[in-house]
Amino acid sequence: MSTSFSEDLLRWYDKNAAARALPWRGERDPYRIWLSEIMLQQTQAQTVKGYYARFLSAFPTVFALAEADEQAVLKLWEGLGYYSRARNLHAAARRVAGDMGGAFPGDAAGLRRLPGVGPYAASAIASIAFGEPAPALDGNQARVLGRVLAWEDVLKTPFDLLAPALERIDRERPGDYNQALMDLGASICTPKSPRCGDCPVAEHCRAREEDAVLEYPKKSPPAPKKEQDLTILLLYQNGRLLVRRRPKGLLGGLYEFVCVEGHPDEPALADALTAMGFTGVQIERPLPDAKHVFTHRVWHMQGRLGSCATSPEGYSAVDQDQLQALPFPSALRVYREIALSEKQ
Numbered sequence: 001m002s003t004s005f006s007e008d009l010l011r012w013y014d015k016n017a018a019a020r021a022l023p024w025r026g027e028r029d030p031y032r033i034w035l036s037e038i039m040l041q042q043t044q045a046q047t048v049k050g051y052y053a054r055f056l057s058a059f060p061t062v063f064a065l066a067e068a069d070e071q072a073v074l075k076l077w078e079g080l081g082y083y084s085r086a087r088n089l090h091a092a093a094r095r096v097a098g099d100m101g102g103a104f105p106g107d108a109a110g111l112r113r114l115p116g117v118g119p120y121a122a123s124a125i126a127s128i129a130f131g132e133p134a135p136a137l138d139g140n141q142a143r144v145l146g147r148v149l150a151w152e153d154v155l156k157t158p159f160d161l162l163a164p165a166l167e168r169i170d171r172e173r174p175g176d177y178n179q180a181l182m183d184l185g186a187s188i189c190t191p192k193s194p195r196c197g198d199c200p201v202a203e204h205c206r207a208r209e210e211d212a213v214l215e216y217p218k219k220s221p222p223a224p225k226k227e228q229d230l231t232i233l234l235l236y237q238n239g240r241l242l243v244r245r246r247p248k249g250l251l252g253g254l255y256e257f258v259c260v261e262g263h264p265d266e267p268a269l270a271d272a273l274t275a276m277g278f279t280g281v282q283i284e285r286p287l288p289d290a291k292h293v294f295t296h297r298v299w300h301m302q303g304r305l306g307s308c309a310t311s312p313e314g315y316s317a318v319d320q321d322q323l324q325a326l327p328f329p330s331a332l333r334v335y336r337e338i339a340l341s342e343k344q
């Protein structure tokens with residue numbers, strides 16, 4: 001008798017799950033599952049491991065996280081990127097601890113109402129923590145299913161495959177099924193070099209049958225990234241470095257140095273800083289260039305070191321210890337390291 005897609009997938013998962021021993025595997029506590037799923041969005045499992053352990057040691061329960069100061073949460077998140085995740089995590093913890101008595105919503109629809117929980121995370125958490133047969137469609141699952149089905153349409157989102165995914169998900173073990181599909185996508189059915197010879201669902205795969213594996217899933221061409229030129233200034237006022245908390249939006253809540261749009265020459269840079277409200281600006285020397293690539297934009301940064309007499313509202317002058325303690329985005333790491341190596 002032939003076996004089904006989910007039977008073959010789960011048999012493989014049962015044999016191989018140990019090979020990808022991850023601290024959140026086998027977990028049944030919704031708080032821990034939620035935390036791992038939010039961290040795993042856009043970040044590799046190997047990177048997440050350390051952050052997950054540090055977070056749980058600092059905030060062992062949803063109540064502990066809810067009571068934490070936002071800066072402490074952002075500081076622990078430093079380096080993981082996509083900081084809106086950390087702010088949403090904190091907001092969701094406050095809602096669960098405050099309005100729900102510490103109990104997470106018990107299905108995907110309820111979980112989706114929490115800040116930062118999208119359709120993928122809601123399905124993943126609901127299937128793993130509560131056994132709901134909700135397909136957790138992320139890029140990995142969509143790639144495997146797109147190939148298995150030889151899906152001809154361009155996927156606008158992985159959830160375009162919801163109907164066939166619902167047909168295939170294992171109703172007895174939906175959490176394991178979702179994790180198995182993620183593992184298969186991460187380890188065997190990889191984007192560029194899938195190992196079809198080792199694949200447990202090869203018999204069910206139409207793309208393989210058609211010898212057209214790399215043609216699926218069909219994709220529209222990526223939108224070009226927005227290129228942005230910035231000048232980053234390590235600007236000192238009375239020997240202390242000026243920093244500012246970024247407003248809401250990209251990297252909101254994290255700290256930054258004085259920053260000017262574009263790569264102006266020295267007189268134009270001094271004019272721009274005067275227009276921003278700085279007085280007595282003196283540019284002393286250039287600093288190395290740096291580049292940071294985000295998902296949708298690229299920063300091309302030039303650095304300058306200088307001083308000023310007074311600064312506009314919103315900036316704080318900090319010493320080395322304060323600088324070390326404040327959360328900064330990875331994009332500014334080069335300049336923070338230079339600042340930390342400067343004598344004050």
Ligand code: SF4
Pocket residue numbers: 144147148188189190194195196199200201202203205207208213
């Ligand atoms: S047979 Fe190949 S393309 Fe098909 S699911 Fe398996 S690894 Fe992916």
